[in-house]
Amino acid sequence: MAEGEEKRSGPEPEAQTDAMQTEAEARQPEPEVPLKASPSAPSDVHAQRKESAPAASASPAETVAEEPASTKEPELVIAEKISAAKIGSEKISAAKASATEVRAAYEHPLAIRVTHWINAVCVFVLVTSGLRIFRAFPSFGPKIPEQDLIDIPKAITLGGWLGGALQWHFTFMWLFAASGAVYLLYQFLSGHYRTVLFTPKDISGVWPMVRHYFLFGPKPPVTGQYNPLQKLAYTSTVGFGILSLLTGLVLYKPAQYSWLAFLFGGFHLTRIWHFASMCGFVAFVPGHLIMVALHGWSNFYSMLAGWKREPEYQD
Amino acid sequence: MITRLEDRELKRRSRRELLKLAPLAALGVFAVPKASDWLVGEGVRFSDWAAGKLFQRQHLAPTFSNASVVPFAKFPYNGYDVLDPEVDLPNWTLTVEGDVQRPGEYKLAQVQALPKINQNTRHICVEGWDVIGAFGGTRISDFLAHVGANPKARFIEVECSDDYYESIDMESALHPQSLLCYEMYGQPLDRKHGAPLRLQMPTKLGYKQAKYLETLRVTSVLKPGKTGYWEDQGYSWYGGL
Numbered sequence: 001m002a003e004g005e006e007k008r009s010g011p012e013p014e015a016q017t018d019a020m021q022t023e024a025e026a027r028q029p030e031p032e033v034p035l036k037a038s039p040s041a042p043s044d045v046h047a048q049r050k051e052s053a054p055a056a057s058a059s060p061a062e063t064v065a066e067e068p069a070s071t072k073e074p075e076l077v078i079a080e081k082i083s084a085a086k087i088g089s090e091k092i093s094a095a096k097a098s099a100t101e102v103r104a105a106y107e108h109p110l111a112i113r114v115t116h117w118i119n120a121v122c123v124f125v126l127v128t129s130g131l132r133i134f135r136a137f138p139s140f141g142p143k144i145p146e147q148d149l150i151d152i153p154k155a156i157t158l159g160g161w162l163g164g165a166l167q168w169h170f171t172f173m174w175l176f177a178a179s180g181a182v183y184l185l186y187q188f189l190s191g192h193y194r195t196v197l198f199t200p201k202d203i204s205g206v207w208p209m210v211r212h213y214f215l216f217g218p219k220p221p222v223t224g225q226y227n228p229l230q231k232l233a234y235t236s237t238v239g240f241g242i243l244s245l246l247t248g249l250v251l252y253k254p255a256q257y258s259w260l261a262f263l264f265g266g267f268h269l270t271r272i273w274h275f276a277s278m279c280g281f282v283a284f285v286p287g288h289l290i291m292v293a294l295h296g297w298s299n300f301y302s303m304l305a306g307w308k309r310e311p312e313y314q315d
Numbered sequence: 316m317i318t319r320l321e322d323r324e325l326k327r328r329s330r331r332e333l334l335k336l337a338p339l340a341a342l343g344v345f346a347v348p349k350a351s352d353w354l355v356g357e358g359v360r361f362s363d364w365a366a367g368k369l370f371q372r373q374h375l376a377p378t379f380s381n382a383s384v385v386p387f388a389k390f391p392y393n394g395y396d397v398l399d400p401e402v403d404l405p406n407w408t409l410t411v412e413g414d415v416q417r418p419g420e421y422k423l424a425q426v427q428a429l430p431k432i433n434q435n436t437r438h439i440c441v442e443g444w445d446v447i448g449a450f451g452g453t454r455i456s457d458f459l460a461h462v463g464a465n466p467k468a469r470f471i472e473v474e475c476s477d478d479y480y481e482s483i484d485m486e487s488a489l490h491p492q493s494l495l496c497y498e499m500y501g502q503p504l505d506r507k508h509g510a511p512l513r514l515q516m517p518t519k520l521g522y523k524q525a526k527y528l529e530t531l532r533v534t535s536v537l538k539p540g541k542t543g544y545w546e547d548q549g550y551s552w553y554g555g556l
Contacts, residue, residue, distance in 0.1 A: 100322040110335055117339055136442035143444040144389040162442065163549035164355075170551060171358020174365075254439065255376035255518045255556040256369055267437065267445060304336060305329035311317065 105311045107225055107302050109192060115183035116303060119241075122176035123281050125158060125168050126244075130278055132157035132165035140272055173248055180241050195225045198235035202228035222312040233284060240280035247274035363553035367484060370555060376492055376517035379435040385446050387500045390508075393440065393521065395544060398507040400477040400527055407511050413472075413532035416463025423511050426495055429453040429461060434492060436517035438524075439556055441545075450515045451498030456489045459533065469535040473514065476527035481514070481543045483523060487555060492517050495528070520554040 108116070131152045138148045159165025187193035205228030211217030213229070220227065226234065250261045250270045264270040292300050302308035320328070345351045392398050408420035432454055439445040455471070472482045487493060496515035497504055504510040509526025516524055522545045546552045 101319050102322050102325055103317050104320050104325045105317050110332070113332075113336060114339065117336070121342075133443065137440070137444045139444070142385070142389060143391045143440075143446060146444075161549075163545065166441070166551065167355035167359050167549060170362040171355045174358065174361065253366070253369060253556060254437070256371060256374060258374075258377045261377075267439075271443065301329070304333050306332040307325060307329045309325060314317070 107308045108306045111186040115179045118179040122172045125172040128158035129165040129168035132159045136162045198231040240277045244277035366553045366555045379447050392507045402476045410530040413534045414465040414468045429457045440521040449500045452494035452496035455493045464533045468533045472532040473525050474530040481525040523554040
């Protein structure tokens with residue numbers, strides 16, 4: 001699997017020529033702070049830097065010699081001490097840096113992180129207050145005779161009563177719309193949407209992921225920030241968001257936007273679409289949370305700090 | 316895109332990016348009930364303001380064929396307290412006051428003497444249910460012109476026999492489908508539907524459409540905490556559709 005390959009490629013590259021290594025170092029004089037892997041020098045550069053690790057064993061020894069206290073310590077600890085000593089040092093050789101180098105990716109730009117968390121709060125508030133509003137008339141049929149669909153427990157609702165729930169709903173719908181608009185604008189203006197937008201070429205990759213997650217199938221190779229199933233899920237939530245806002249607008253102003261109500265099939269159907277978009281979120285959120293929990297801290301932390309440590313994908 | 320970073324450099328950058336989110340944590344203050352009450356209060360005020368801006372004065376709410384109207388028996392009676400406040404129908408008058416040239420007591424016949432509008436429109440309750448009904452009455456705009464209301468006044472206020480009270484923005488009141496309604500399904504309004512006169516406005520939610528009208532006041536100033544029975548408890552004042 002992917003991880004195995006990665007490990008194999010680490011220690012082995014001694015087979016590669018020293019000439020390549022020198023070439024790479026010549027191209028990048030200060031490789032210990034490689035801001036971005038330049039597109040002209042792709043993955044082979046990484047391989048070479050890893051390769052430089054064994055060669056480096058000579059220079060830590062030199063550094064150790066300069067630090068009397070460290071001389072007797074075992075090699076591993078020494079390496080750590082060195083990396084600590086490096087802070088503030090102007091001259092750090094590529095060889096030394098490689099001892100603590102990690103692979104990382106700046107996955108979530110600030111705009112995405114901010115809107116993600118605002119949207120998360122909005123979805124929570126809108127779903128719970130929306131369920132309280134639905135409690136007032138839990139039906140999609142006529143008022144007389146009324147046939148209630150479900151009795152939604154008060155405990156999972158927000159707002160206390162219909163009026164209170166409406167206040168939460170009427171406040172957070174604007175926030176959700178604004179945050180959603182910023183999210184979409186950013187995605188499309190920056191081109192970042194390409195990492196997450198589900199496109200027809202992702203279709204074939206959905207089933208293998210489902211099989212892997214739910215039926216203990218083999219893990220498909222990780223090729224990018226998101227796998228096809230993730231793209232499908234995230235793109236769908238954007239769809240739920242747009243649907244909930246448009247149908248919400250119709251329910252909020254059915255007379256002003258009577259043409260939009262008509263497009264949704266009338267007032268009653270619009271109420272059903274609005275409820276359905278909520279169901280979409282309710283289906284998405286637990287799956288999303290479970291996946292985040294399963295994938296560990298570094299994955300979760302990336303939505304806070306932007307950077308992901310040691311991503312599974314290669315480029 | 317994969318970057319290779321020194322461990323400390325990655326930690327430093329992550330911390331810096333994390334700090335940029337710190338202002339969001341300040342929003343946690345809204346977990347305090349007092350702060351969240353204020354927030355959602357302002358949210359509704361903004362909502363009402365925006366709703367007023369979205370309102371199109373000449374845009375008509377959908378109207379329906381007679382075949383789409385629900386049977387009279389399936390048009391719900393809805394009230395906040397008593398459904399029949401026992402209005403003395405024969406001696407009933409509408410008190411008109413405030414910013415008008417001809418204040419006073421108006422008989423039902425005087426209201427009915429103005430041009431009559433019949434419309435089949437959707438009545439929508441804040442709870443989410445709706446019914447398409449057949450209504451007949453006089454345009455509020457015609458009646459306001461009749462009593463010489465100041466065209467620049469901003470609101471109408473109404474008081475009802477069941478102690479319900481409401482206030483409506485003038486733009487919505489002047490909408491061509493906003494009626495002083497005295498008929499449903501071709502019959503005089505029955506007692507439980509608000510006889511003898513009620514507001515009927517397909518651009519407003521049900522709770523704005525007060526029944527059993529007693530007083531109509533034209534004004535530009537609303538009394539805080541006295542803008543509408545439900546509004547004073549937290550419903551949106553604008554209540555527009």
